[in-house]
Amino acid sequence: MxxxxxxxxxxxxxxxxxxxxxxxxxxxxxxxxxxxxxxxxxxxxxxxxxxxxxxxxxxxxxxxxxxxxxxxxxxxxxxxxxxxxxxxxxxxxxxxxxxxxxxxxxxxxxxxxxxxxxxxxxxxxxxxxxxxxxxxxxxxxxxxxxxxxxxxxxxxxxxxxxxxxxxxxxxxxxxxxxxxxxxxxxxxxxxxxxxxxxxxxxxxxxxxxxxxxxxxxxxxxxxxxxxxxGGINSRAELAAAEARWQARRREEAMAEGVTLIAPETVFFAWDTQLGQDVTIEPNVVFGPGVTVASEVVIHAFSHLEGAVLESGVAIGPYARLRPGAALRKGSKVGNFVEIKNAELGEGAKANHLTYLGDASVGAGANIGAGTITCNYDGYFKHRTVIGARAFIGSNSALVAPVKIGADAIVAAGSTVTRDVADGELRLVRGEQLVKPGWADRFHDAMKKKKAEKTS
The missing domain is CATH 3.90.550.10 (Spore Coat Polysaccharide Biosynthesis Protein SpsA; Chain A)
Structure with a gap:
């Protein structure tokens, strides 16, 4: 024996x-x-x-x-x-x-x-x-x-x-x-x-x-x-080994219930974990440390590293999830959104052109286009907390450390430097001036000046 x-x-x-x-x-x-x-x-x-x-x-x-x-x-x-x-x-x-x-x-x-x-x-x-x-x-x-x-x-x-x-x-x-x-x-x-x-x-x-x-x-x-x-002695052999590894991993993913629209364009990391009924569109790259639950959709041209996606999440296209990103059940991340060391609560949305760093976003909150959490003061990182169902208007800057309460509204274009209470509206804008006819007079003067220079 x-x-x-x-x-x-x-x-x-x-x-x-x-x-x-x-x-x-x-x-x-x-x-x-x-x-x-x-x-x-x-x-x-x-x-x-x-x-x-x-x-x-x-x-x-x-x-x-x-x-x-x-x-x-x-x-x-x-x-x-x-x-x-x-x-x-x-x-x-x-x-x-x-x-x-x-x-x-x-x-x-x-x-x-x-x-x-x-x-x-x-x-x-x-x-x-x-x-x-x-x-x-x-x-x-x-x-x-x-x-x-x-x-x-x-x-x-x-x-x-x-x-x-x-x-x-x-x-x-x-x-x-x-x-x-x-x-x-x-x-x-x-x-x-x-x-x-x-x-x-x-x-x-x-x-x-x-x-x-x-x-x-x-x-x-x-x-x-x-x-x-097969030994690896050159960059070309390294690339060939990578290609073989990726091809095997893609086959495994599809056999386990993952839909890859264009398999050859999706790149996994050695520890990528995928649930069933996940759909991955073309040109998606996984760095190390990503866990994806069932029924998640990852749209094209997204990059994920060190992130957790719970069931029903959708991200992209062109989304970037960096280490510490945690997307809870049913949350949504849209195009050109970057998330780093931040939690997006259940059902919360950040659909356009947004940066969320060192933040906690409550369930059902809506983050408007162009919103950023200003998390770094040049020396230290600070955290932003956004309450459940809060609404952050487009082009807002949340200067950490700051807390936005539940059901609060931050008006579009606001720069928020102090905490916002539950249910409060925060509007931080300069006074809007109206000068009737000013633009017409400006255009007439500039056209005249240009004509004099070219004559």
Whole structure:
């Protein structure tokens, strides 16, 4: 019977310079769906409840330390002498650990948890392979290392592309670089790996050949989805990975009861949550932290981040919801409305050209076109509270901190700097002057002056 109850350690290789990205940001911190690629990988690995997680870093390790903090131990590879040498740098962090070690790559972010589990399960099969390698068969094997294997999955030999003969390169089973090894074997095998090869490096793959020379078998399992082991080394490959992720997420959303009018124009974040019977029109972008309940309509060209939309809400077109926006049941946000750190109460409306920042808007309130909450005094943010059923006239400026009472009316064009009581009308305007005939006299004088200048 297969025993897979051993403790698990994760080693993630992330020491490469990522020169093809041409970026000051560490390669594995470049985001896909709003989340650094290495965090996609670590989240999948976390489903296996690893006892230890180690990230091997080199160039830009300070960025990894700052981002990952307590999530993983950081081991440093300097100088960088190949993938085998990189894994050796994790030995100190794994001191005293007894169990299985899963070796992953920070720039290969979409390895599925079920694939990781399959590798560990194969490591504990009855034939007890020393190493389990994840293989894949791409449409174009390019310059990947090759796995020469028997029909039963036992590996005869592994070879890097640079060192392979033409006959070996004709094999289409490629090495993803991902491996599962028991801790008792890993560093003993690595200690016997040399660097007599075309690159002068210590290859991780050579532990398979070392084990074979010792008379031990190694095995390959093959993923049925080559995309999950696709590495990301350039901006173009990053964009391609984003496109694949988005395509899968759109399919999932529609399968779960979401209507996408033009699916290819909608972009989700890694944590977007959507209820049933949500309708999303074209050119909508979700940043991280958005939760959408059932029967919500998001009109075209809207951008949402860090927002909560309860059932029956409608926003847009051209709405912007920033972090802290909370739209309660049946509320409405129209075109060119921006909401930040503000709650729009049940059934409340802000339909046109409005900014609501650091505000609470009561149920059933109506916010007129051009209204803004003036929430920043140059040093501090202040809050605006608008009561239930209040009516804020168009082109009003509410200078926080200020409270507008329930059922109050603020007349159009008002600049409100003091609290408005419940049921009160607040009218703040300059006196309207009327000068009959003044405009006619002005036009006549200006026309005469212009004629004199051009004559």
């Amino acid at each position: 297969t025993d897979t109850a051993s403790p698990l350690a994760i080693v993630v290789l992330a020491a490469g310079k990522g020169t093809r990205m041409k970026s000051s940001l560490h390669k594995v911190l470049h985001p896909i769906a709003g989340r650094p690629m290495i965090e996609h990988l670590l989240a999948s690995a976390d489903t296996l409840a690893p006892a230890r997680s180690v990230v091997v870093a080199g160039h830009g390790r300070e960025q990894l330390e700052a981002r990952l903090k307590e999530r993983a131990a950081i081991a440093v590879q300097d100088p960088q002498l190949g993938t085998g040498h990189a894994v050796q740098q994790a030995e100190a962090a794994l001191e005293g650990f007894t169990g299985d070690v899963l070796i992953l790559y920070g720039d290969v972010p979409f390895v599925r948890p079920e694939t990781m589990r399959a590798m560990i399960a194969r490591l504990h099969a009855e034939d007890a392979p020393a190493v389990v390698v994840l293989g894949f068969e791409p449409e174009d094997p390019l310059r990947y290392g090759r796995i020469l294997a028997h029909d039963d999955g036992r590996i005869a030999m592994m070879v890097e592309y640079k060192d392979a003969s033409e006959e070996q390169r004709a094999c289409t089973l490629c090495n993803s670089g991902l491996m599962a090894v028991k801790s008792a074997d890993l560093f003993a095998l690595l200690a016997k790996v040399g660097n007599d090869n075309a690159a002068g490096e210590y290859y991780l793959t050579d532990i398979v050949n070392v084990a074979a020379l010792e008379g031990r078998s190694c095995a390959v399992i093959v993923t049925d989805d080559p995309d999950e082991v």
